[in-house]
Amino acid sequence: MRAEERYDLIVIGAGINGAAIAREAALAGLKTLIVERGDISCGTSSASSRLIHGGLRYLEHAELDLVRESLLERERLLRLAPHLVEPLELCIPVYRGARRGRWQIGVGLALYDLLSAGKSLPRRRSFTRDELLRHMPGLNADGLVGGASYYDAQVRYPERLVVENVCDAVANGATLETHTRVTRIRVDGGRAVGVDWQSARGAGGAAAPLIVNAAGPWVDDVLGSIRHTRLIGGTKGSHIVVPRFEGSPRSGVYVEAGADQRPFFILPWNGLLLIGTTDERYEGDAGLATIDARERAYLVAETERVFPGAAGLGGRVLYTHTGVRPLPYEPRGSEGAITRRHLVRRHRAARGLYSIVGGKLTTHRALAEDVLRKLRGELPRPASRNLTRERPLPGALSAADRSALLAELAARFGERRAQRWLAVYGRRAADVAALAARPELGAPLGDSDVLTAELVHGITAEWAVTLEDLLQRRCMAGLDADFGLTVAPAAAAALTQLELWDAARAAHELASYRELAARHGAAG
Ligand SMILES: Cc1cc2nc3c(=O)[nH]c(=O)nc-3n(C[C@H](O)[C@H](O)[C@H](O)COP(=O)(O)OP(=O)(O)OC[C@H]3O[C@@H](n4cnc5c(N)ncnc54)[C@H](O)[C@@H]3O)c2cc1C
Structure with a gap:
């Protein structure tokens, strides 16, 4: 690539959202450049719970439109990326004294089914205590009053989902620069006009009238001196990965933690178990976030509480994952209540520059469509729309x-x-x-x-x-x-x-x- 190539659009960050935006833009005929500081999917997109889900928990916060959109995208991904995204049954055991009782869970799951009417996945089931113990024999029977199950989906390798989005973008004309850090967004006369970058090969840059900052938890860092109110208030989430234990579940488990009543997941994954997540405000460099002893002890103890066969799990943790959710900055209130909906921020101080705030793995395609819709008025030429709704990922096969x-x-x-x-x-x-x-x-x-x-x-x-x-x-x-x-x-x-x-x-x-x-x- 020449030092000063000119593009229609520069996307900063090749996480799931940047990759999806670049794919949508390239398919729409825009000359697109993606610049990624590290490798494709090296940020938050590799540290998630790996669920393609509607987000049952968001119903508690009345985010019905987010849940509905996520459920639609879940259905699409099951169809368009069947090699990566698979149905997953999740059981919700309910213990005496839980904050969410059986009836409340029943109402939530009924609504979840309603919002995903016409789906390909099985509907919810409810269980008496004995039925649930037969369904999931390893569960702690002490205090168990019953439960329910429902279906969501799991992406074993979100990393590959991101790689395939990039593959499709590049196959349709996009250019990718990895291991290349954007050091500055150039602004001239109140307009964004390009970026400067630094890589092992030296400094460089490119020009474009449109720039999308999809740097996840690093969105504010990338904006540098461009005048803006703080956009991201990340929360840290950690998982532990452990081997299967005696009585470990074959389906996913979504259960309230005894310590703080937060729901967390115990998920069969990759022949192992993925357990998480925590959710706490985080102010440091997202790239340096790691699990701390308290989070680790919490996840271990809560799993041991639900599955007696997990006793001694603390000594069997294989590895851990920690990521920082790029959520909107909200200095007050509980972490769990911060919206998981994405926002596309247009910068007044640098016209043509947009920053992405939030955005789940599940909704990346819809987010990309939304971004292209927002850019429409500024595109150099008319672009086709909604090109990925029925377009399989490159690895998809019947x-x-x-x-x-x-x-x-x-x-x-x-x-x-x-x-x-x-x-x-x-x-x-x-x-x-x-x-x-x-x-x-x-x-x-x-x-x-x-x-x-x-x-x-x-x-x-x-x-x-x-x-x-x-x-x-x-x-x-x-x-x-x-x-x-x-x-x-x-x-x-x-x-x-x-x-x-x-x-x-x-x-x-x-x-x-x-x-x-x-x-x-x-x-x-
Ligand atoms: C613990 C946890 C669990 C989660 N579970 C789920 C789940 O089960 N399902 C779900 O749908 N969502 C889940 N999420 C949310 C989801 O993972 C994230 O919202 C999503 O991955 C964010 O993607 P992104 O592309 O915006 O950010 P990122 O993946 O972080 O990508 C941003 C990219 O920008 C790059 N970058 C940064 N600075 C620069 C620069 N200066 N120049 C160039 N590039 C730069 C970074 O290297 C990075 O690759 C979870 C998140 C966390 C943290």
Whole structure:
């Protein structure tokens, strides 16, 4: 890219929202540039509860329009990204003395069903105490009075959802610069006119009459000296990842914590359990947020309370995830009451500049549509609208195509690997398989299921640069029980052997990856 290329639109940040906006814009025919400080999806989008959900809890705050929109998007994602988004049953056990009684939960779930009329997912069920214990035998029976279940959806790898949004954007003409930090938004005569950036290759910049600041919890930092009232008041949320334990649930559990009556999730995920989240105001650098001892003890104790088989869980935490929700700045009131609805802020001090506040993983597509609608009056030429409502993600495939591809890949690469590839890459597994047919790329990394071809695919087809990018957000081995620490040295060695990295680079990448693992509490 030339130093001063001119675009119609620059999107700052390649989290789920920036990626979706860039996709929508590129499909609408806008010449679009995405600039990302780190890697695709390296921010909040990788630290969520991984649910594609209406947000049952938001009903308590009467956010009916948000719930309705989220439920519509949930249905769309089940259809347009079936390789990544799957139905998930969630059970709500109710214990004596709970803040939300059975009737209240029943009313909430009835409303949830009503707001998602016509959905493909099963409807709610209610359970007596004995029925629930039969349905979920590991539950603590003490004080249990009954419960209910309902369906939402889970995205095992939101990281891949973001990558695929970017893939579609680039396939439709967008340009992507990763590991490139926007250092300043240029303003001239009250108009935003471009950005300056810094990367390992040096300083640079690009011009555009429209700029969308989708930097998540870093939105205010990106605005720098541009006059604005504070937009983001992030809240920190942490999860622990643990192995399954005796009696651990096969469905998700959404249950009130004994300590503070906040509902939290215990979710079967990736062959493990994902437990969270906490929700507390956070003022530091979002990139440095980590779980603290109190949050960790809270999640462990509350899980042990609901599942006696979890006793001693504190010693079995595999790793943790912490993210900062980019919520609107509201200095007072409870964290849980801050709206999860997105806002698109137009900047008077820099016309043509818009900042995104909030926005759930679930509603990224609708948010992108909303942003394009807001930009409409300022676009250089008329643009088509609502282009993603029926557009599958690049890895999406029908059930029949999935079975055929699975059979073909299983015959060539083994059943387990074929299953994993389809869950990670969907249809794009065929591209990985084509690379794996080359003798130098067909070898597994150590004893793992991951092939060298997956690393090369990540680098050549999906803009991965570092070992962290590859393991955490491309081949997804970094989310295995060992945080990818077993496969990491083999991956670095394979890339050295292919002469993509020299020995010094491989050592540096490995050391950085081990530091990352330590920050996530993964045992080295
Ligand atoms: C604990 C937790 C649980 C959640 N659970 C769910 C859930 O289950 N379901 C759901 O729908 N939502 C959930 N959410 C909300 C959802 O994850 C976030 O709202 C969403 O991921 C925000 O995406 P984003 O693209 O706006 O921000 P981010 O993903 O943070 O992306 C912003 C990007 O901007 C980049 N950036 C920052 N500064 C610069 C710069 N100067 N130059 C260039 N790039 C820059 C960052 O590197 C980052 O990649 C959860 C959030 C948290 C924290």
